[in-house]
Amino acid sequence: MAQVTDLHISSNIPLPAPALLLSEVERSAQQAEFIAESRQHIRNILNGEDHRMLLVCGPCSIHDTKAGIEYAQRLAELADEVKHQIYVVMRVYYEKPRTTIGWKGLIMDPKLDGSDNIPEGLRQARHFLREVIDCGLPTATELLDPITPQYIADLISWSAVGARTTESQTHRQMASGLSMPLGFKNTTTGDLTAPVNAIKAATQKQTFLGVSEQGVASAVTTSGNPDCHIILRGGDDGPNYGADDVAVTGRLLKRNGLQASIMVDASHANCGKKYDRMPAVFREIVRQRCAGNTQLIGAMLESNLVAGNQSFPQPVTDLTYGQSITDECIDWDTTLQIVREAATALKQSGVVG
Numbered sequence: 001m002a003q004v005t006d007l008h009i010s011s012n013i014p015l016p017a018p019a020l021l022l023s024e025v026e027r028s029a030q031q032a033e034f035i036a037e038s039r040q041h042i043r044n045i046l047n048g049e050d051h052r053m054l055l056v057c058g059p060c061s062i063h064d065t066k067a068g069i070e071y072a073q074r075l076a077e078l079a080d081e082v083k084h085q086i087y088v089v090m091r092v093y094y095e096k097p098r099t100t101i102g103w104k105g106l107i108m109d110p111k112l113d114g115s116d117n118i119p120e121g122l123r124q125a126r127h128f129l130r131e132v133i134d135c136g137l138p139t140a141t142e143l144l145d146p147i148t149p150q151y152i153a154d155l156i157s158w159s160a161v162g163a164r165t166t167e168s169q170t171h172r173q174m175a176s177g178l179s180m181p182l183g184f185k186n187t188t189t190g191d192l193t194a195p196v197n198a199i200k201a202a203t204q205k206q207t208f209l210g211v212s213e214q215g216v217a218s219a220v221t222t223s224g225n226p227d228c229h230i231i232l233r234g235g236d237d238g239p240n241y242g243a244d245d246v247a248v249t250g251r252l253l254k255r256n257g258l259q260a261s262i263m264v265d266a267s268h269a270n271c272g273k274k275y276d277r278m279p280a281v282f283r284e285i286v287r288q289r290c291a292g293n294t295q296l297i298g299a300m301l302e303s304n305l306v307a308g309n310q311s312f313p314q315p316v317t318d319l320t321y322g323q324s325i326t327d328e329c330i331d332w333d334t335t336l337q338i339v340r341e342a343a344t345a346l347k348q349s350g351v352v353g
């Protein structure tokens, strides 16, 4: 008989069932309490009941957990300092959507050597998320593979569907069942219709194929995630963080019967992927918020210990400690400066305490 299956499959290794990994790397009752509370703070910001600015801030991707924890400890101190004006959530991004190919993140390849040890990646991801939470910081991630949430979502307070997957039905279905607030980015072309349609789809009941906690393929039915919002990240035609773009987005959301809650990403196409342009974009977002634009609920920053990025792959031993191996990031001192500045401006403007 002609071979018609597995023509291009090199290996197929079973993963531990999500329930098994969750019991191996457990979530404590205290951590669960913290996650539930932080999700509620974020919901309150989205609904306009909490006037603080939401800030999703941290490395483009986590590739070195030691440097990641050093970053988390510094960010936790800063978060505490600005907590009356800004609610800080750390970017703990493990899954990188690539334009073509490249390192796909810590879950896919934790050893950074192409060995693609996914079970080890998932285990490390859980350990690291727990450590960040124990620093007192809520966590944010992009959920890319629809199976991943079963392994890590219980430790996440906010998540994103990225520019490359906002139009994907699979991701909208996944979002409809997630327990945390979630942002849909505009597409890489800058299109806003896709995230608007994504919010409409993800807030509704959906039935789709998924994986149960026991690791069994299953038919999943959700009730819809009411806490979805849009993220402006710029596009092929340039940035979209200006006051006019934000106003157009607000009107579009309202015309579609959706709540006008807008986060603006100061990175990606909004800074032309140049880290040194990010502070100016962030300052403009803060300026609009201080001027009274309550639709603008938050911002995103890609920040690390060291500025810029480094080329990858290269031997792991040669990597610069604390510097991104994916997109460029602003460094720690710049982060400290612009977040403190933002807190002062928000306080002085009277929009928050």
Ligand SMILES: O=C[C@H](O)[C@H](O)COP(=O)(O)O
Binding pocket: 060, 096, 097, 098, 099, 100, 101, 102, 268, 326, 327
């Ligand atoms: O934020 C991350 C990157 O912009 C995204 O994953 C695409 O990266 P790439 O164009 O380097 O593949």
Ligand SMILES: C=C(OP(=O)(O)O)C(=O)O
Binding pocket: 060, 093, 097, 142, 161, 162, 163, 164, 185, 233, 268
């Ligand atoms: C990949 C990311 O962003 P975008 O989807 O906007 O490119 C990201 O935030 O890491």
